Amino acid sequence: MTRALPLALRRSLVFFWLLLLLLLALVLGVAMGAVSLPPGEVLQSLLGLKENPIVTEMRLPRVLGGMLVGAALGVAGASFQGLFRNPLADPYLMGSAAGAAFAVTLLASLLGGLAPAFAQHAIFQSLPLSATLFGFLGALSATFLTLVLAGGAARTGELVLAGVVVGSVLTGATTYLMLQDADRVRAVFAYTLGNLAFMGWPSVKAMVLFFLLALPPLLLLGRVLNALQLGEEVARSMGLPLEGLKLLLLLAASLLVAAAVAQAGIIGFVGLITPHLLRRLLDEDYRLLLPASALGGAALLTLADLLARTLTRPAELPVGVVTTLLGGPFFLYLMWRRRGRA
Amino acid sequence: MRRILVFLAALWALALAFPLTVTDDLGRTVTVKAPPKRIVTMLPSVTETVCALGACDRIVATDDYSDWPERVKALPKAGGLYNPNPEFIVSLKPDLVLVSKYGRLYETLERAGLTVYAVRTETYEDIFRTTRTLGRLLGLEAQAERLVAQIQREVYQEESRAAKAKTRPRVYYEIDPTPYTVGPESFIGVLIQKARGVNIISKELGLFPKIAPEFVVEKNPEVIVATYPGALETIRARPGWSRVKAVQTGRICVFTGGQDSLLSRPGPRVAQGLRLLVDCFHGR
Amino acid sequence: MEGLEAKGIVGPYALLGVDLAVRPGEWVALLGPNGSGKSTLLKVMAGLLRPRAGGVFLEGKPLRAYGSYARGRLLAYLPQGGPYPEGLLVEEVVRLGRLPHLGLWGREGREDVEAVEWALEVTGASRFRGRYLGSLSGGERQRVLLARALAARPRYLLLDEPTTFLDLEYQGGLLALFQNLVAKGMGILSVLHDPNQAALAGRVAVLKGGRLLAEGKPEVVLTETLLQNLYGPGVRVAHLMGRPHVYLDG
Numbered sequence: 113m114t115r116a117l118p119l120a121l122r123r124s125l126v127f128f129w130l131l132l133l134l135l136l137a138l139v140l141g142v143a144m145g146a147v148s149l150p151p152g153e154v155l156q157s158l159l160g161l162k163e164n165p166i167v168t169e170m171r172l173p174r175v176l177g178g179m180l181v182g183a184a185l186g187v188a189g190a191s192f193q194g195l196f197r198n199p200l201a202d203p204y205l206m207g208s209a210a211g212a213a214f215a216v217t218l219l220a221s222l223l224g225g226l227a228p229a230f231a232q233h234a235i236f237q238s239l240p241l242s243a244t245l246f247g248f249l250g251a252l253s254a255t256f257l258t259l260v261l262a263g264g265a266a267r268t269g270e271l272v273l274a275g276v277v278v279g280s281v282l283t284g285a286t287t288y289l290m291l292q293d294a295d296r297v298r299a300v301f302a303y304t305l306g307n308l309a310f311m312g313w314p315s316v317k318a319m320v321l322f323f324l325l326a327l328p329p330l331l332l333l334g335r336v337l338n339a340l341q342l343g344e345e346v347a348r349s350m351g352l353p354l355e356g357l358k359l360l361l362l363l364a365a366s367l368l369v370a371a372a373v374a375q376a377g378i379i380g381f382v383g384l385i386t387p388h389l390l391r392r393l394l395d396e397d398y399r400l401l402l403p404a405s406a407l408g409g410a411a412l413l414t415l416a417d418l419l420a421r422t423l424t425r426p427a428e429l430p431v432g433v434v435t436t437l438l439g440g441p442f443f444l445y446l447m448w449r450r451r452g453r454a
Numbered sequence: 455m456r457r458i459l460v461f462l463a464a465l466w467a468l469a470l471a472f473p474l475t476v477t478d479d480l481g482r483t484v485t486v487k488a489p490p491k492r493i494v495t496m497l498p499s500v501t502e503t504v505c506a507l508g509a510c511d512r513i514v515a516t517d518d519y520s521d522w523p524e525r526v527k528a529l530p531k532a533g534g535l536y537n538p539n540p541e542f543i544v545s546l547k548p549d550l551v552l553v554s555k556y557g558r559l560y561e562t563l564e565r566a567g568l569t570v571y572a573v574r575t576e577t578y579e580d581i582f583r584t585t586r587t588l589g590r591l592l593g594l595e596a597q598a599e600r601l602v603a604q605i606q607r608e609v610y611q612e613e614s615r616a617a618k619a620k621t622r623p624r625v626y627y628e629i630d631p632t633p634y635t636v637g638p639e640s641f642i643g644v645l646i647q648k649a650r651g652v653n654i655i656s657k658e659l660g661l662f663p664k665i666a667p668e669f670v671v672e673k674n675p676e677v678i679v680a681t682y683p684g685a686l687e688t689i690r691a692r693p694g695w696s697r698v699k700a701v702q703t704g705r706i707c708v709f710t711g712g713q714d715s716l717l718s719r720p721g722p723r724v725a726q727g728l729r730l731l732v733d734c735f736h737g738r
Numbered sequence: 739m740e741g742l743e744a745k746g747i748v749g750p751y752a753l754l755g756v757d758l759a760v761r762p763g764e765w766v767a768l769l770g771p772n773g774s775g776k777s778t779l780l781k782v783m784a785g786l787l788r789p790r791a792g793g794v795f796l797e798g799k800p801l802r803a804y805g806s807y808a809r810g811r812l813l814a815y816l817p818q819g820g821p822y823p824e825g826l827l828v829e830e831v832v833r834l835g836r837l838p839h840l841g842l843w844g845r846e847g848r849e850d851v852e853a854v855e856w857a858l859e860v861t862g863a864s865r866f867r868g869r870y871l872g873s874l875s876g877g878e879r880q881r882v883l884l885a886r887a888l889a890a891r892p893r894y895l896l897l898d899e900p901t902t903f904l905d906l907e908y909q910g911g912l913l914a915l916f917q918n919l920v921a922k923g924m925g926i927l928s929v930l931h932d933p934n935q936a937a938l939a940g941r942v943a944v945l946k947g948g949r950l951l952a953e954g955k956p957e958v959v960l961t962e963t964l965l966q967n968l969y970g971p972g973v974r975v976a977h978l979m980g981r982p983h984v985y986l987d988g
Binding site for chain 2: 145146147165166169170171173291292293297298299302303307309310311312313421425426427428429430
């Protein structure tokens with residue numbers, strides 16, 4: 113399985129295409145939407161010559177926010193796949209999705225309705241009881257619960273098991289709360305399918321903050337993830353302080369996932385497919401795979417959201433439905449190819 | 455003497471009317487042997503209709519959400535749409551149970567030997583259809599016709615009020631902050647039209663579409679109606695929505711709780727719901 | 739006080755009190771039936787498992803006193819089987835072996851490059867350096883993983899069944915490599931299950947039921963009595979050119 117092109121060139125090409133794809137997603141995302149706007153007007157609005165809130169207040173932050181959410185999911189998915197040495201690991205492995213859904217449903221039942229609920233406020237804005245904040249806290253709490261249940265980051269197998277347990281229990285509790293009220297069912301269900309509808313500039317700012325916090329440690333831990341592929345015993349024998357490093361990795365990735373889930377609900381497949389795809393193009397070198405997954409996830413989610421916004425316009429599909437409908441068959445295709453090769 | 459004859463005639467008509475075999479809204483054949491005296495209603499709009507027909511004292515239990523008229527609140531509750539309590543219903547030994555056509559409650563109750571009638575109360579026309587059907591089922595056909603006439607009168611009164619208004623504002627109606635809105639062929643959609651509002655949603659989008667926010671901003675509604683708590687702050691804070699005319703002029707009507715019931719239950723109080731909309735659209 | 743010494747190791751699992759030492763320039767083969775605790779002892783001496791009693795000493799200092807990277811520079815451990823990065827190039831895998839020297843963020847220098855080259859040469863893995871680890875056969879992969887361990891230029895090499903997957907041609911090459919490395923001053927402790935391979939080592943230690951049965955030169959330790967004790971009555975030892983050869987009586 114040798115490659116024709118020299119390695120460095122191939123790797124550069126991948127990143128080049130990823131950036132190009134991202135740029136395309138940005139351009140299309142701003143130019144297209146439920147409302148048909150002539151490209152001239154879009155351009156004028158971007159340059160500040162003509163005012164159009166649809167472009168500057170709605171589409172632009174939605175696209176940028178979607179990129180950040182997609183990047184968070186992509187890099188977290190890649191990190192978990194490396195950490196757990198499992199190509200089926202997704203960003204919600206530690207129970208964060210179930211935790212967020214539970215917290216939001218709890219909020220709904222406490223408030224007697226989904227009130228300030230889906231006002232997608234940035235976490236640091238004044239409205240304390242927002243779904244964003246609850247979703248964020250719920251996701252993090254579930255992750256901590258998983259860590260506690262597994263007795264720390266030491267045993268990877270225990271972590272996976274604990275994550276499954278926490279996820280199942282919280283999902284059950286969520287369903288119970290949901291069914292107490294017919295209106296609640298619809299709204300919580302919509303949340304679980306993912307929704308970028310109201311990502312505004314405050315949301316984008318919040319996401320950027322979390323990125324600045326959590327992305328650098330992840331990117332620096334690429335070499336650790338590579339070493340982990342040799343097995344934890346070998347990695348430890350080489351001197352890596354695995355306990356601390358694994359914990360750092362988990363926390364950084366979980367922070368990104370919590371921020372993503374808080375802003376956008378639960379969007380599946382992006383964190384799973386992006387590293388998969390890129391692993392075939394780049395090697396399993398996590399120093400490259402992590403940043404590439406960030407870029408890839410950003411492009412993927414933005415394009416999926418574009419489809420969600422335009423396929424049934426002016427109605428919108430939940431973006432989670434689009435990612436699943438696209439991601440599912442594509443995943444099957446990848447697996448089929450893999451089997452063919454073996 | 456004449457009164458006795460009328461009474462006997464009514465009794466005779468009643469005797470002829472029962473036993474009654476009808477087809478319910480699920481296509482099931484239902485046989486009612488005698489005018490039911492112990493009724494369980496599992497839909498709030500059905501509860502309201504039965505009471506409006508004057509048969510409130512025949513209801514022995516309702517669902518969790520029935521809350522009008524006041525006396526109904528004291529009745530025992532038999533659960534909601536997703537979590538009904540069939541055992542409790544059976545224990546009450548009712549001779550007629552009125553259920554929603556959604557869910558499988560009717561199967562369980564049927565097997566227990568109860569008489570179950572599934573009702574659809576979704577559209578505006580359903581109000582009158584259901585009222586007449588309930589009239590037949592309860593042996594109160596005359597009252598049903600009177601009720602129908604009354605409802606239509608009240609509705610017409612509100613429609614005339616609306617007709618006098620100078621403008622027909624563009625309306626955006628939000629039932630859920632995801633956001634979900636209503637299409638013109640839904641019950642609320644019909645009310646919007648009767649209140650002389652122009653729904654920004656066209657009928658191709660269906661009954662309850664999940665709409666793109668930028669579409670709403672583009673359509674620039676002059677009035678926004680929302681039926682969930684906290685809607686005012688939520689809508690105002692949305693990116694790009696500060697340009698919407700309704701947000702700028704503050705014409706956002708929020709109806710929750712009891713008012714929301716008026717707008718979401720196709721039943722005898724429909725005119726009151728219509729009044730809310732007329733007041734909201736044409737100012738008061 | 740040179741050497742990697744295990745003193746009075748009790749537990750975890752099967753070990754019931756073992757003393758074993760490897761000195762620089764020495765190849766010690768650790769033999770024993772399944773469940774005797776060979777792999778466990780190896781891990782304890784690599785610092786990966788903590789014994790319930792007793793301790794491991796490296797150059798006279800307790801192993802625990804070393805920083806983890808310092809330990810990694812002196813001791814290299816290669817497990818039997820275990821996961822491996824399919825999607826990494828052979829060259830990248832071997833480069834990972836320099837981690838004890840580079841730490842998390844060090845940049846590769848000339849010394850690192852040279853060490854990697856040497857490791858690839860000496861294990862014969864440079865032939866497929868541009869291929870992905872997942873595309874290699876079991877034996878080729880084993881050599882790459884060994885190269886990874888060697889890339890750190892450790893003073894002591896701890897190997898668990900390094901000859902598994904290798905066919906005879908490569909086995910011979912590997913065993914010759916060990917003798918070569920030992921001659922240059924490395925200390926090697928390898929767990930082996932084949933007494934004929936163990937016979938090539940400088941010293942043989944035999945573990946059974948968590949204790950050392952015997953230790954010493956192969957021709958002294960590998961007697962029929964001992965081997966029959968280990969493996970059953972059908973085992974025979976012949977002596978050819980001064981070396982013991984173990985075979986099964988048909």
